[in-house]
Amino acid sequence: MRYVILGNGVAGMETALALRRRDETASIALVSAEHDHFFSRPALMYVFAGQLALKDTEPYDRGLYERMGFERVRGAVTALDAAGKALVLEGGARVAYDRLLLACGSKARPAPWPGSDGPGVHGFVTLRDLERLDAEAKPGGRAVVIGGGLIGVEVAEILKDRGLHVTFVVRESWYFPLALDAREAALVGEHMRDHGIDVRLGANVAEILRGGAGSRPRAVRLAETGEELGCDLAACCIGVVPNTGFLAGSGLALSKGGAIETDDDLRTNLDGVWAAGDCANVTWADGSRRPEPLWYTARDQGRAAAASMLGDEVRYRRGTWYNSAKFFDLEWTTAGFVPVALNFDNTPLPRPEGVREWFQRVPGRPESQRIVLKGDRVVGFNMLGSRWNHEPLLEWIHERRELPWVLKHLPEAQFDEEFAPRFAVQPTAEVA
Amino acid sequence: MQAGLLNTYQHPVSRRAWPAWALSALLLVSYVLLYFGPMPKLGIPIDVFETLAKAVGLGSKWTLYGLAYTVAMIAGGAFVLRRHGNSPYQRVRTITVVLVQVVLAFALPIVLTVFRQKEYYFSYFWPLKIEYFYPGVILQQPFLIVAWSFLGSLVAFPLLAYFFGKRFYCSWICGCGGLANTAGEPWRHLSDKSAGAWRLERISIHLVLFVALVTTAIVWVNWAVGKQYPAFSRFAFQVQDWYGFAIGAMFAGVIGVGLYPLMGTRVWCRFGCPMAAMLGLAQKLGRFRITVKKDMCISCGNCSTYCEMGIDVRQYAMANQSFTRAACVGCGMCAHVCPRGVLKLENRPRTFAAGRQIRVVSIDL
Numbered sequence: 001m002r003y004v005i006l007g008n009g010v011a012g013m014e015t016a017l018a019l020r021r022r023d024e025t026a027s028i029a030l031v032s033a034e035h036d037h038f039f040s041r042p043a044l045m046y047v048f049a050g051q052l053a054l055k056d057t058e059p060y061d062r063g064l065y066e067r068m069g070f071e072r073v074r075g076a077v078t079a080l081d082a083a084g085k086a087l088v089l090e091g092g093a094r095v096a097y098d099r100l101l102l103a104c105g106s107k108a109r110p111a112p113w114p115g116s117d118g119p120g121v122h123g124f125v126t127l128r129d130l131e132r133l134d135a136e137a138k139p140g141g142r143a144v145v146i147g148g149g150l151i152g153v154e155v156a157e158i159l160k161d162r163g164l165h166v167t168f169v170v171r172e173s174w175y176f177p178l179a180l181d182a183r184e185a186a187l188v189g190e191h192m193r194d195h196g197i198d199v200r201l202g203a204n205v206a207e208i209l210r211g212g213a214g215s216r217p218r219a220v221r222l223a224e225t226g227e228e229l230g231c232d233l234a235a236c237c238i239g240v241v242p243n244t245g246f247l248a249g250s251g252l253a254l255s256k257g258g259a260i261e262t263d264d265d266l267r268t269n270l271d272g273v274w275a276a277g278d279c280a281n282v283t284w285a286d287g288s289r290r291p292e293p294l295w296y297t298a299r300d301q302g303r304a305a306a307a308s309m310l311g312d313e314v315r316y317r318r319g320t321w322y323n324s325a326k327f328f329d330l331e332w333t334t335a336g337f338v339p340v341a342l343n344f345d346n347t348p349l350p351r352p353e354g355v356r357e358w359f360q361r362v363p364g365r366p367e368s369q370r371i372v373l374k375g376d377r378v379v380g381f382n383m384l385g386s387r388w389n390h391e392p393l394l395e396w397i398h399e400r401r402e403l404p405w406v407l408k409h410l411p412e413a414q415f416d417e418e419f420a421p422r423f424a425v426q427p428t429a430e431v432a
Numbered sequence: 433m434q435a436g437l438l439n440t441y442q443h444p445v446s447r448r449a450w451p452a453w454a455l456s457a458l459l460l461v462s463y464v465l466l467y468f469g470p471m472p473k474l475g476i477p478i479d480v481f482e483t484l485a486k487a488v489g490l491g492s493k494w495t496l497y498g499l500a501y502t503v504a505m506i507a508g509g510a511f512v513l514r515r516h517g518n519s520p521y522q523r524v525r526t527i528t529v530v531l532v533q534v535v536l537a538f539a540l541p542i543v544l545t546v547f548r549q550k551e552y553y554f555s556y557f558w559p560l561k562i563e564y565f566y567p568g569v570i571l572q573q574p575f576l577i578v579a580w581s582f583l584g585s586l587v588a589f590p591l592l593a594y595f596f597g598k599r600f601y602c603s604w605i606c607g608c609g610g611l612a613n614t615a616g617e618p619w620r621h622l623s624d625k626s627a628g629a630w631r632l633e634r635i636s637i638h639l640v641l642f643v644a645l646v647t648t649a650i651v652w653v654n655w656a657v658g659k660q661y662p663a664f665s666r667f668a669f670q671v672q673d674w675y676g677f678a679i680g681a682m683f684a685g686v687i688g689v690g691l692y693p694l695m696g697t698r699v700w701c702r703f704g705c706p707m708a709a710m711l712g713l714a715q716k717l718g719r720f721r722i723t724v725k726k727d728m729c730i731s732c733g734n735c736s737t738y739c740e741m742g743i744d745v746r747q748y749a750m751a752n753q754s755f756t757r758a759a760c761v762g763c764g765m766c767a768h769v770c771p772r773g774v775l776k777l778e779n780r781p782r783t784f785a786a787g788r789q790i791r792v793v794s795i796d797l
Binding site for chain 1: 621777
């Protein structure tokens with residue numbers, strides 16, 4: 001049996017490892033154009049900033065491929081020949097498979113504005129993105145970072161750290177409305193400004209201005225005010241899109257957004273072809289079909305895909321939602337259901353029927369806690385500025401705990417280091 | 433607002449470029465001159481540091497060394513606070529270890545000599561300071577100091593390591609660890625993370641502990657019966673000298689500090705220190721652990737990279753395994769640098785308060 005895995009990221013590597021654990025003799029090949037070794041994509045910001053060497057971000061030692069008997073094929077794939085059961089590489093070479101996993105990930109969503117095409121407009125998802133940004137980001141320069149999500153704040157941080165003047169342009173009325181409410185985003189916004197970032201909220205980009213066609217960006221013009229933000233480079237961090245352009249015409253079913261349609265067992269519509277990770281369209285708990293662009297779900301999908309490829313009966317479903325991130329020095333943990341408070345068109349989104357929220361700001365520190373209630377039951381947590389263990393939080397949600405019980409036991413789930421201030425209910429805490 | 437660890441690799445002195453080699457050479461030469469004084473055969477007829485100390489009005493080269501060491505720790509401590517002062521653990525730990533150095537290891541010995549007492553370093557203990565259990569030292573010290581020394585080494589420290597981990601000593605009190613965690617900060621990421629280094633560490637550190645025990649025993653036997661057996665007496669003095677030269681001077685000083693810029697800061701603590709070996713055994717049986725949050729690790733490698741003891745923390749984090757490693761000095765940097773807050777240093781009975789068993793996987797020493 002010959003397994004071929006397209007992609008050397010976390011979904012691909014987890015699949016390869018899981019296949020090897022169950023089948024010692026199978027031929028397993030990993031195909032990638034990006035790098036010879038599996039590395040941690042979320043760590044790329046630290047590589048840019050000189051906190052980690054690229055090698056430090058490789059989770060396994062470099063002998064792993066040989067030890068596991070993984071064949072490495074370094075090259076860009078230009079097409080999938082489903083009838084001939086082979087991947088076609090740039091230059092025409094073919095990689096034949098019996099069973100294929102597509103774990104080709106995602107890439108930065110291309111900038112959609114006039115003037116976006118040309119040098120000096122960057123994404124920050126792949127190693128090539130990193131190398132290009134690294135070559136162009138010069139201390140003393142000016143950068144405009146566009147986008148209100150997690151990659152945007154990371155790029156703002158590392159460019160600022162390198163000594164560029166950074167303007168952070170966010171389309172929505174507040175930063176990261178998918179996860180933060182106005183009160184929480186105000187804390188993050190203040191924190192970013194303290195770090196010297198020029199934060200522009202509710203600002204749509206109209207155009208990227210250049211001296212002439214093919215020359216470098218000169219400014220980013222805002223739609224509402226017409227203001228021109230002078231810059232030497234722009235970073236466009238408005239999300240990711242599946243990296244599936246080369247699959248057009250292969251007969252593979254793709255979603256409107258370009259993600260590979262998969263069944264619950266991560267099979268695609270083509271015989272002997274599976275998909276996992278950022279490029280795969282999966283069913284969410286709410287019934288919607290979207291990719292899950294997360295590190296831990298890519299890993300879980302990889303494991304599920306391996307079981308499915310080995311013939312197990314598999315039904316991939318992610319458990320209750322949780323995530324964590326860091327905005328400069330501010331840490332954020334979320335678990336369970338946290339309602340989104342802002343519509344895509346920047347209008348307030350009413351809270352779902354029967355949902356209330358317990359909220360407190362901790363005085364003197366950029367720290368807040370939000371607990372989401374359905375009736376008296378706790379269904380979600382959004383914790384900013386302190387560290388929490390999501391595992392007990394999720395357990396309490398599943399155990400249908402009520403607010404007073406949760407508030408009493410919350411200190412047990414706090415995960416801050418020793419000597420850090422302990423969680424306490426503030427007099428200003430309120431349920432609304 | 434914190435400087436953090438961004439840009440570590442951009443400084444040539446932190447990435448084994450030529451300034452690192454030059455600094456290492458300077459440190460190595462300084463330590464050799466300090467420990468071995470005049471070396472006429474090498475064309476150095478005078479004791480350079482003794483002469484220097486006298487010239488600036490200090491009693492001896494050891495006072496000069498103590499002063500330089502303490503100043504380096506204060507300056508390094510300020511550097512750490514600038515980088516990591518937003519971490520309460522790093523703040524409290526750094527201030528404590530610098531204060532212990534200033535008061536117990538620097539000021540108090542000077543005060544003792546002013547009062548014409550024998551010099552004594554209250555923050556150092558057997559077997560790290562092996563001579564503190566030698567009869568020659570014990571018999572010259574007042575009872576209270578002897579009691580302090582014995583209670584510390586044999587009773588209090590193993591107990592403290594059992595309940596809080598060896599960090600209470602290795603990164604809160606000890607001057608060797610103190611220098612590593614202050615002035616040595618720019619090099620903490622250079623520790624060797626390979627499996628081979630781990631294997632070597634387990635052999636070498638326990639071997640040094642064994643040699644320290646044997647050396648102490650030989651010195652005591654010599655004290656008891658040396659007069660009747662002159663040949664044994666000569667041998668015992670040779671062993672004592674050899675231990676002082678090979679372990680005390682070469683390993684702990686010349687290699688331990690001299691190679692900071694090339695091999696990281698805890699080479700001595702990890703591969704050689706008998707105290708660390710002893711406390712590590714107590715830690716292994718005890719309550720200290722690093723708890724890992726389930727399925728939150730993004731495998732970025734900050735924890736492993738910045739572990740000064742060369743522990744590949746990321747492997748445990750990726751496997752959702754809370755763990756205790758004998759080598760861990762509990763500096764807390766892995767937990768502090770983790771961008772997803774996955775790690776937590778804890779001293780706990782091995783269950784959560786809610787009564788749920790947690791996964792503790794003790795791989796081995």
